[in-house]
Amino acid sequence: MILKFKEKLVKICEEFTDIKFEFHLKKWHTDFLRFYQSQTNYNISKSSLSLSTTIRKGKRSYGFSLDNPTEEALREKINEVEKFIDDLPEDPDYVDMEANCEKTAEIPKQDNRLVVDLEKKIEILEQLSEAVASLNYKIYGTFICNYNDTYIVNSNGVDKHEMNSPIALEVKAVNQETEVTVLETFGGENFKSFDLPDFRDSLVRKAEAGNNEIVDLEPGKYPVVLAPRCIAEYFMYLMSSVSARSLDSKMSFFEGKLDEQVFPKNITITDDPQHPDMMKYDYTSSGHPYKKMKIIEKGVFRNFIVSNYYAHKLKMKETGSEASALVMDTGDKKLSEMIAGIKKGIYISSLHYMNFINAKETSLTGLTRDGTFLIEDGKITKVINNLRFTEKISRIIENITEIEDKAVTIPFSQNYGHFGIDSYRMPHVTVNNFNITSTTGTI
Amino acid sequence: MKKLVNDILNKTKAMGVTFADVRFTSTDQETVYFEKGSLKHFGRAMDSEAIGVKVLIDGCWGFAGTDILNMTEIDKTIKLAVNNAKTGAKFRAQKIKYTPSKAVQASYIFQPEEDPFLLDDQIKLNFLENVAKKLTTDPRIVYSYAYASFYRQYKVYANTEGTFVDTIVYDVLPSMYVLASNGKETMSRTFPGHMNGRRGGFEVVRRLEMEKNTAIIMEEAIQLLDAPRIEEEKADIIIGGGHLALQLHESVGHATEADRIFGKEISYAGKTFIKPAMLGKFQYGSPIVNIYSDSTDKRGMGYHPVDDEGIPARRCDIIKDGILVDQQTSREIAPLLKLEPSSNMMASFADDIPLIRMTNFCLAPGKGSLKDLIADTEHGYLVDHTKTWSIDDNRNNFQFTTEIGWKIENGKINGIVKEPTYFGITPEFWNACDRICGPEEWEMHGTFHCGKGEPGQTMHLSHGVAPARFRNIVVNVKA
Numbered sequence: 001m002i003l004k005f006k007e008k009l010v011k012i013c014e015e016f017t018d019i020k021f022e023f024h025l026k027k028w029h030t031d032f033l034r035f036y037q038s039q040t041n042y043n044i045s046k047s048s049l050s051l052s053t054t055i056r057k058g059k060r061s062y063g064f065s066l067d068n069p070t071e072e073a074l075r076e077k078i079n080e081v082e083k084f085i086d087d088l089p090e091d092p093d094y095v096d097m098e099a100n101c102e103k104t105a106e107i108p109k110q111d112n113r114l115v116v117d118l119e120k121k122i123e124i125l126e127q128l129s130e131a132v133a134s135l136n137y138k139i140y141g142t143f144i145c146n147y148n149d150t151y152i153v154n155s156n157g158v159d160k161h162e163m164n165s166p167i168a169l170e171v172k173a174v175n176q177e178t179e180v181t182v183l184e185t186f187g188g189e190n191f192k193s194f195d196l197p198d199f200r201d202s203l204v205r206k207a208e209a210g211n212n213e214i215v216d217l218e219p220g221k222y223p224v225v226l227a228p229r230c231i232a233e234y235f236m237y238l239m240s241s242v243s244a245r246s247l248d249s250k251m252s253f254f255e256g257k258l259d260e261q262v263f264p265k266n267i268t269i270t271d272d273p274q275h276p277d278m279m280k281y282d283y284t285s286s287g288h289p290y291k292k293m294k295i296i297e298k299g300v301f302r303n304f305i306v307s308n309y310y311a312h313k314l315k316m317k318e319t320g321s322e323a324s325a326l327v328m329d330t331g332d333k334k335l336s337e338m339i340a341g342i343k344k345g346i347y348i349s350s351l352h353y354m355n356f357i358n359a360k361e362t363s364l365t366g367l368t369r370d371g372t373f374l375i376e377d378g379k380i381t382k383v384i385n386n387l388r389f390t391e392k393i394s395r396i397i398e399n400i401t402e403i404e405d406k407a408v409t410i411p412f413s414q415n416y417g418h419f420g421i422d423s424y425r426m427p428h429v430t431v432n433n434f435n436i437t438s439t440t441g442t443i
Numbered sequence: 444m445k446k447l448v449n450d451i452l453n454k455t456k457a458m459g460v461t462f463a464d465v466r467f468t469s470t471d472q473e474t475v476y477f478e479k480g481s482l483k484h485f486g487r488a489m490d491s492e493a494i495g496v497k498v499l500i501d502g503c504w505g506f507a508g509t510d511i512l513n514m515t516e517i518d519k520t521i522k523l524a525v526n527n528a529k530t531g532a533k534f535r536a537q538k539i540k541y542t543p544s545k546a547v548q549a550s551y552i553f554q555p556e557e558d559p560f561l562l563d564d565q566i567k568l569n570f571l572e573n574v575a576k577k578l579t580t581d582p583r584i585v586y587s588y589a590y591a592s593f594y595r596q597y598k599v600y601a602n603t604e605g606t607f608v609d610t611i612v613y614d615v616l617p618s619m620y621v622l623a624s625n626g627k628e629t630m631s632r633t634f635p636g637h638m639n640g641r642r643g644g645f646e647v648v649r650r651l652e653m654e655k656n657t658a659i660i661m662e663e664a665i666q667l668l669d670a671p672r673i674e675e676e677k678a679d680i681i682i683g684g685g686h687l688a689l690q691l692h693e694s695v696g697h698a699t700e701a702d703r704i705f706g707k708e709i710s711y712a713g714k715t716f717i718k719p720a721m722l723g724k725f726q727y728g729s730p731i732v733n734i735y736s737d738s739t740d741k742r743g744m745g746y747h748p749v750d751d752e753g754i755p756a757r758r759c760d761i762i763k764d765g766i767l768v769d770q771q772t773s774r775e776i777a778p779l780l781k782l783e784p785s786s787n788m789m790a791s792f793a794d795d796i797p798l799i800r801m802t803n804f805c806l807a808p809g810k811g812s813l814k815d816l817i818a819d820t821e822h823g824y825l826v827d828h829t830k831t832w833s834i835d836d837n838r839n840n841f842q843f844t845t846e847i848g849w850k851i852e853n854g855k856i857n858g859i860v861k862e863p864t865y866f867g868i869t870p871e872f873w874n875a876c877d878r879i880c881g882p883e884e885w886e887m888h889g890t891f892h893c894g895k896g897e898p899g900q901t902m903h904l905s906h907g908v909a910p911a912r913f914r915n916i917v918v919n920v921k922a
Binding site: 030033034040042044046048049050054061063065067087089091092122140142172250251353358364367413440441 | 481482483484485486487488489490491492493503505506507508509510512513516523524526527528530531532533534535536537564565568585586622629705706709710711713714716794796830831832833834836837839840842844862866868897898899920921922
């Protein structure tokens with residue numbers, strides 16, 4: 001049915017010559033299990049069918065969306081817009097919509113809501129719950145399977161289809177006496193790569209470490225080992241400076257730094273939407289083929305992310321990248337070696353509530369969460385109450401001294417606006433002089 | 444719509460539910476956005492309809508929602524909700540106990556003075572274009588925007604206890620922003636600030652006097668480029684209403700959402716430092732601090748006849764004379780704390796599951812004007828207009844940066860400071876509150892963007908506050 005409606009959109013594009021259209025037709029489902037205290041919190045199933053439309057006439061534009069769209073409702077809206085679009089102010093920067101009609105080879109994918117149904121999810125959660133129960137932990141978290149089917153059609157002949165079905169499992173084990181929390185995650189589109197025994201054993205190892213003595217740590221500068229999801233989050237925030245939009249709004253840290261050495265030579269970051277272990281994307285939101293692109297290469301800043309609009313506005317080349325699938329090159333250290341090299345420092349498992357103080361300077365504040373550990377004489381010895389840092393991302397990256405020899409995929413749910421799941425692939429890193437500015441005094 | 448909702452309820456009853464409710468929403472949204480003086484986005488999402496079905500079976504919740512409103516899809520949605528509860532119950536050790544409530548029939552329509560959805564487009568476009576163009580008149584302002592978003596939602600709530608309520612509300616979100624640069628550094632100012640959501644129509648936009656304030660924020664952003672930073676370690680701070688609303692929101696509002704006590708939000712939003720034993724005893728703030736949740740106040744975006752699980756609107760004291768006395772609760776959570784449900788279960792749209800949410804969460808006024816309070820301050824800073832906010836998993840350790848601070852010396856403003864950043868521990872901070880301005884300074888602020896839950900929901904809610912003073916606060920945190 002959605003395909004038939006998409007064909008109608010193509011016809012509408014052909015029919016009108018004085019106005020141009022850009023359509024995003026999206027069918028979306030989620031099966032979402034949220035659990036707490038080793039039991040169901042709630043199960044949610046949601047579905048939607050929506051059409052987002054932008055109509056352009058010259059340099060004027062108007063946008064609207066329709067839920068559960070019909071051709072009749074769409075034509076009625078188009079008629080309405082035709083009556084007033086000439087009265088709207090122009091956007092002097094607008095040139096044209098996406099014109100790249102290249103299609104990528106469609107790889108058949110399965111609907112993971114059917115692969116990992118509610119019964120299967122509960123079976124897995126029961127095993128994880130049982131594994132940590134003897135350590136006085138219960139499990140909390142989410143088990144999500146989404147299904148997205150999207151068509152992008154416009155008057156320049158763009159007619160693209162993309163389907164994906166991400167899975168995200170996030171399990172927090174919480175000690176029922178101390179509230180020490182540890183985290184394990186799985187994400188991707190291939191459930192065959194989910195190794196339950198490995199996931200369970202890792203969660204148990206972390207829970208065991210969480211049963212050590214809890215201490216406070218004085219503010220100061222410490223060497224830290226950042227878990228992959230932490231360095232992933234810093235790069236995620238830094239990506240706001242990589243967009244051409246940030247360049248246009250004078251908020252980019254990278255302004256004037258293209259092809260300059262901005263970070264140490266061991267830092268290479270690639271946006272790789274076809275990586276086999278990640279959530280995969282074929283197209284950007286405008287329908288441009290989404291291709292692998294180096295953002296930072298051996299510490300040199302190589303590319304801004306340039307959409308069709310900003311390519312025209314800033315006279316830059318459209319890049320076909322959205323920084324939704326970042327991969328960091330691995331180094332040559334084992335995690336055990338990284339920890340062994342620290343006399344007194346911190347292992348940080350996860351970050352919480354980061355916000356920029358000044359995005360152009362990359363200064364921000366945030367907290368540790370879900371397992372912060374003291375490293376003494378090369379070993380993890382104690383649990384630390386959560387800590388606040390006030391840092392610059394640029395300085396954190398400059399201070400990376402060691403990189404792990406393997407990387408893992410970390411899922412991130414995009415929780416504002418439309419719910420989606422992205423993934424990054426990162427190793428552990430060691431960072432010197434990490435600026436802890438206060439303790440929370442709580443786990 | 445009444446028939447459809449009742450038909451759905453009857454179908455759930457036939458499926459053996461302990462309790463069920465059905466919500467329908469039809470939402471209209473419009474945004475006008477100018478950037479650097481040019482219209483960049485004008486768009487509407489009208490008649491965005493959704494249905495949500497929530498059932499309690501075998502002591503477990505099941506929920507399903509859809510915006511595809513045909514009978515085939517609706518029947519599928521009912522079955523999914525029932526299956527989600529029945530299957531979920533297999534992984535549920537403690538059966539949910541549910542507090543019954545009386546049936547309510549009510550209807551409420553908020554009537555804006557100027558309905559933004561009926562107003563001529565040109566009036567809105569011209570109004571904002573005029574503001575936007577004024578923001579581009581100084582070359583030192585390198586980036587600017589001005590926008591307004593308008594929202595109208597028709598909602599029907601019905602449950603198996605016989606409650607049937609429908610409402611229509613209007614909210615508005617106006618804002619403008621400038622970024623000044625001297626080539627090395629950038630400084631920003633916004634207006635009216637971070638908590639810029641209000642109940643109402645276009646009249647709210649007019650009353651803000653955005654045009655008059657363009658010159659003020661441009662000048663302040665430019666002056667901030669050369670302004671000093673706070674150097675002393677600790678100082679007294681007066682927090683202006685716009686930013687104090689966020690301080691209240693983060694360090695008291697979220698902390699007193701009782702679902703956090705039981706870990707229901709650990710996986711995303713977090714926990715709280717509050718434990719059940721603290722109720723009625725814990726000195727959360729100084730004796731002048733009185734904080735309440737009030738879903739009966741029609742001035743705020745949190746007003747409702749019943750919440751999204753059928754509990755009639757209530758005003759509840761949360762902190763009375765500084766003591767923690769109550770929580771924001773649901774029918775499920777309240778009995779676990781021996782409390783009455785507080786009418787705080789809300790969802791953004793019908794296809795979202797209701798969660799414990801702030802409604803109108805307010806700090807009661809004290810006495811005196813802001814001018815009096817400044818005059819009463821020997822040395823300190825007036826800080827306002829949120830720039831950065833961050834608070835820990837337990838809502839205990841927070842750090843905020845505002846766009847601007849005004850230095851106070853001997854009861855008078857004496858210059859500005861850039862990016863004042865203060866840090867505190869929640870109960871210590873609220874116990875350091877020694878003066879709150881009076882009713883003449885008390886105002887409803889609000890947001891459209893309070894995020895909570897998974898899948899995420901962003902809620903419209905309000906905070907009534909007057910500026911207040913806090914003694915001896917850490918103010919010199921730097922990156």
